[in-house]
Each structure stands twice: as C-alpha cells, then as structure tokens.
Amino acid sequence: MKYLQRDLENPTFHPLSEQLVDVLCERVENDDRLFFRVLVSYVFSKVAAMMRTSVDTTDKGNIPVSQFVLMGSKVSEHHL
Numbered sequence: 001m002k003y004l005q006r007d008l009e010n011p012t013f014h015p016l017s018e019q020l021v022d023v024l025c026e027r028v029e030n031d032d033r034l035f036f037r038v039l040v041s042y043v044f045s046k047v048a049a050m051m052r053t054s055v056d057t058t059d060k061g062n063i064p065v066s067q068f069v070l071m072g073s074k075v076s077e078h079h080l
Contacts, residue, residue: 017041 013021017040024036045065054062 013037017044 017037020040021033021036024039025031025033030036048065053065055065056062
C-alpha cells in the first residue's frame with residue numbers, strides 16, 4: 001500500500017488550494033492554515049458533489065463524492 005509510505009510529517013498540498021489558502025490567510029489576517037485548508041477542501045468537494053461527480057469503485061460501484069469535516073473546538077474560534 002503505497003499511500004501508507006508517504007511522509008505525513010511534511011505533506012505536499014495541491015498548488016491551487018494552497019494559493020486560495022494564502023489569499024484567505026492574508027484577507028482574514030489569520031495564520032491558521034489548517035483551518036483554511038479544511039475549508040477549501042470542503043468547498044472543492046461541495047462543488048464536485050453539485051456536479052454529481054461519483055467515484056467508480058470495483059466492489060461497490062459508483063459512490064457519490066462527499067466529505068465529512070470535523071473541526072472540534074476550532075469552529076467556535078473562527079467567524080467567517
């Protein structure tokens with residue numbers, strides 16, 4: 001399983017999502033990049049779900065795209 005061998009201490013992120021995170025951090029004047037990374041990935045998955053994107057799996061067939069985001073107490077700290 002190749003995905004288990006990735007370096008989880010220094011992950012690489014998609015360039016477009018990182019550009020959006022940079023803009024959000026600058027506009028909101030908040031350096032909590034993790035919060036904005038989760039927010040951007042949620043919006044990307046929401047857009048994909050609105051376009052009725054699905055994942056074709058070998059065992060379960062087509063599964064609609066979805067994402068569950070749990071932020072814990074971080075949600076109460078940020079007001080967007």
